[in-house]
Amino acid sequence: MGYVYNRGAATLRTQRTSVVGVVVTHIANPYFGEVLGGLDAELKRAGFATLLADTGDDVDEQRRALQTMREQRVDGLALIPATGTPAALLDEFAEWSLPHVLVSRYLDDGNSSYVGADDVLGGRLAAEHLLEHGCRTIHYLGGIEGILSRRDRIRGVGAAMAEAGLPASALTRSVWEVSGQGGLAGGRALLDGESLPDGVICHSDSIAMGLYRALYDAGAADVLRVIGYDDVAAAALWEPPLTSIATHGGSLGAAAGRLLVERIGQPRGQVVVQRAAPELVVRRSCGCHS
Amino acid sequence: MGYVYNRGAATLRTQRTSVVGVVVTHIANPYFGEVLGGLDAELKRAGFATLLADTGDDVDEQRRALQTMREQRVDGLALIPATGTPAALLDEFAEWSLPHVLVSRYLDDGNSSYVGADDVLGGRLAAEHLLEHGCRTIHYLGGIEGILSRRDRIRGVGAAMAEAGLPASALTRSVWEVSGQGGLAGGRALLDGESLPDGVICHSDSIAMGLYRALYDAGAADVLRVIGYDDVAAAALWEPPLTSIATHGGSLGAAAGRLLVERIGQPRGQVVVQRAAPELVVRRSCGCHS
DNA sequence: CTGAAAGCGCTTACAG
DNA sequence: CTGAAAGCGCTTACAG
Structure with a gap:
């Protein structure tokens, strides 16, 4: 009707x-x-x-x-x-x-x-895996200053490292916009630094992709152990396929x-x-x- | 109040x-x-x-x-x-x-x-660029059977190839889900085929990324000229950085x-x-x- | 059990 | 120009 x-x-x-x-x-x-x-x-x-x-x-x-x-x-x-x-x-x-x-x-x-998501746990899982790979220094790359997810993840990373007997100075961090551009800038800064960390935990997969762009541009794609965050669809396709914390x-x-x-x-x-x-x-x- | x-x-x-x-x-x-x-x-x-x-x-x-x-x-x-x-x-x-x-x-x-977006033009732009690179055969990879955007883009590709004096048989195509998984499957099928095309135009960047995963897995990442579609944020970060049709x-x-x-x-x-x-x-x- | 009436919170045409 | 009243399309409490 x-x-x-x-x-x-x-x-x-x-x-x-x-x-x-x-x-x-x-x-x-x-x-x-x-x-x-x-x-x-x-x-x-x-x-x-x-x-x-x-x-x-x-x-x-x-x-x-x-x-x-x-x-x-x-x-x-x-x-x-x-x-x-x-x-x-x-x-x-x-x-x-x-x-x-x-x-x-x-x-x-x-x-x-x-x-x-349980961000403390997410940070811990990433850190523990890098520690199993023998990493002694870890850099937490990106995320905006002061956001709680970043703070919590870093807390989880720090806890895992402390339990492994590493000093607080073994964990470094830098603040970058959560995007490919942020990761690219962060990756360049990392390469320009005096020493590279053994492993990098990125605040997002997009940051990890930006980091890899910086690494490829420097011809150094396999110089770092990298873990991303979020497990977006492209992570599995990336070269190298991105290890990532899936938050579903x-x-x-x-x-x-x-x-x-x-x-x-x-x-x-x-x-x-x-x-x-x-x-x-x-x-x-x-x-x-x- | x-x-x-x-x-x-x-x-x-x-x-x-x-x-x-x-x-x-x-x-x-x-x-x-x-x-x-x-x-x-x-x-x-x-x-x-x-x-x-x-x-x-x-x-x-x-x-x-x-x-x-x-x-x-x-x-x-x-x-x-x-x-x-x-x-x-x-x-x-x-x-x-x-x-x-x-x-x-x-x-x-x-x-x-x-x-x-003007899909006919998009297909044409991609094809003309591959033709400038000297491609004589082009494969259009992915997209669902019967959708108009795919039909229109293929039309643009075909028109550009015809203008370049290539026979209709120089343009091949295959149907795949519009996703990384679709691109991966399509890439494997392409590699399993008897001969590789000179260039591939993908229905989306996600398909292009899946294609590259197949190429990397086969150790053949630089064997094809590839153009993606959409120009998503990750395209610029990809290795190699993806040439793509931006639809904004x-x-x-x-x-x-x-x-x-x-x-x-x-x-x-x-x-x-x-x-x-x-x-x-x-x-x-x-x-x-x- | 059925049906007519009131009222939710607005806007607008109309009376004063 | 100002202010009271009607009405939009529903639901629900109430009268018959």
Whole structure:
């Protein structure tokens, strides 16, 4: 008959929109794309549509996005918080009584539900593998100053090295933008330094790829043991195939979706923190042979 | 005062939601991620929020997504049609008087506004460059049977080869899933064949990367001249750096967003087809030296 | 058990 | 020019 249910009218009456807000820092990032895919699929399964906003990792843009979400009366919110998001934002969510889940990045106040990877463990897994290869010095390459995932991973690396009896000075680090360009710049800086580390743990696969570009340009592709992070699709195709810490963005997004749906159902439920264990995927960039 | 405008209530009165539907085939695809980023930015600028749905390139899922979009009374729709979408779908849009823009893929009936890359030109640019390198035989690697972008690109390749006086038999092709795995399988098949072509044009950079994995595994990385497609971020970092056809997903998405906003403003406007000229980005996989 | 009415929060045409 | 009222399309509590 051509009749189409008007969900907006129903919303006015029931105060539920069947729409969930998803606020991300950078859609074009392949890893976040995977997270978003898992999230969307799970929300759809529960009957929610996804209202998307990309903040470009900018807090002001994020503020505007959240305002839109409120005006649209979303039933819940999944948020990858932009760098520099004040923890006070979470108090506002509580005030608005907006069910929400933090994804992939948490805020230090820690009073929100959160689904992310266990970064301390990820750093540890990478470091332990390099130590098995006999590395005595390790460099942590890239990531933005102050982000928690970097801090946590470095913590895991440091713990593993300390347990192996290495001094704190055996772990060096440098800050670079999380991108191929960042990795390229970081790789050049590393090559320009007075001595090379035995192994490098990169903050992302894109950084690892940039590092390799610098190594190839210097004709020194096999001079370092390298481990990437995220295990994006291209990692397995890379030459050498990248050993990487897999964080399984899709299932992480799906878990966040499930948790959010649960919280929308029971807004008084308790805060849940899920840290998914990452996995070391061994290929050849670490020096292993296939 | 804690007051928040209820856009849903206004919608009921004004019949405008300030929400635009964006239906994509695969969010996790980095190229579509870029398109989506440009689209979202442009829609936001015009005051629209983005209601996202991922169809996984499945027509039934797409049907459900479109139903949701209608129930939510989106003001307009940007659609990357799923493979196998019937052209009759566009008639339905007209019936619903839903302003819409096709993005990246078109439907053969051609009665919709469309923003995409000029694939015939893209194929031609790649082929002409290989011909300048002296290639006499070219293989078009990958892409799904029957998709228009593949057909158009092959058309461009064929035209350039014909103009160079080569016989039709000089152009061969094979069908593979658009992914690294597809490229890997395609590369192995190519190596198993009786003779190698002089040059290979890949349907995507991911296919080119898979092809290189097959070549590396066979110890034959420099045996072919290779051109990729899309110019994703990793292309410049690849070894050898990938020569690729850049389609600039972000600006394509932005153009689609602008066109859609325009059509929402004037629903009786005429059908507009924008084919953005792709660009050949020369690096080293084609045999050029930097 | 059925059906008419009220009301969600806006906008807009209309009366004063 | 200002302000009260109607109405968008649903859902739900209530009267019959």
